[in-house]
Amino acid sequence: MLGCMHDARCCGSLSGLARRGCIRVERPETGARDAGASMRQDGIAPIEGGDTHMEEANRAYLIVKKADGYQADEVVPLPVGKVLLGRETEGHQPDVSFSGKGISRRHATIDYEDGVYTLTDISANGVNVNGSRLAKGVPYDLRNGDHISLADGEAALEFRAVPEPDGTIIRSEPGTKVDLCVDERRREVRLDGRSLKVSGKLFDLLACLYRQRGHVVNHAQIKTAIWPERPKDAKGVPEVSQQEIDSVVHRLRDQLGPYGHLVKTRRGYGYMLDLIQ
Structure with a gap:
């Protein structure tokens, strides 16, 4: 968690789910909540006027970093x-609403199923996660701390998952975790504490898989992340052959050496980086 949340209130001037139960984030050492506010053990303040069932079911939230209103x-x-x-718009009120003209009336959906939140772009002007454009209509498994941009930055959001009582985020997996760190800003890779030289399209693929580690990344998402400069097909996906994808995956596995097996194949669908051995 970023800190404790306080000042739960009804935002009367705002509308929709987002504008009905807004809470500010404060650091524990400086934040002082109202004496009458009751805090849950997970640090979430109850939402005034909100639905009790909805408040109990929340295991994730969005932090609005930038958006009009x-x-x-x-x-x-x-x-x-x-x-x-x-x-x-008049007569149309999304659950989380924005006023930016570049944002579509139906821009994206966030779904929760089997412990996983997924984000799907259904817009005309696109959705980016951590700087990479999502393939339209293709669900993306959200991870704690993901940065979401709507319509090239008209709205900037951060996805946060509320830790379970045992400290895990959304779901945990048993086994030994491989120590892999991919720094996209510096384009550097460290594997078990050692620097590993990975560059070009191989780095782009590794970064794409790393962002969704533990989840399958489909072919359309891989094409969009690695070949954004290519001409697009009718669905807005770069025109890349399966042979080109297979070639880059094969070379990445070779580059990872004894850890090449961490890149798993889901035949007919995509690939997954599995750091749990």
């Missing part, structure tokens, strides 16, 4: 089920 670091709880993100 929002204060910095307002928190939007995500209920279980499907949540629509989009531009509010």
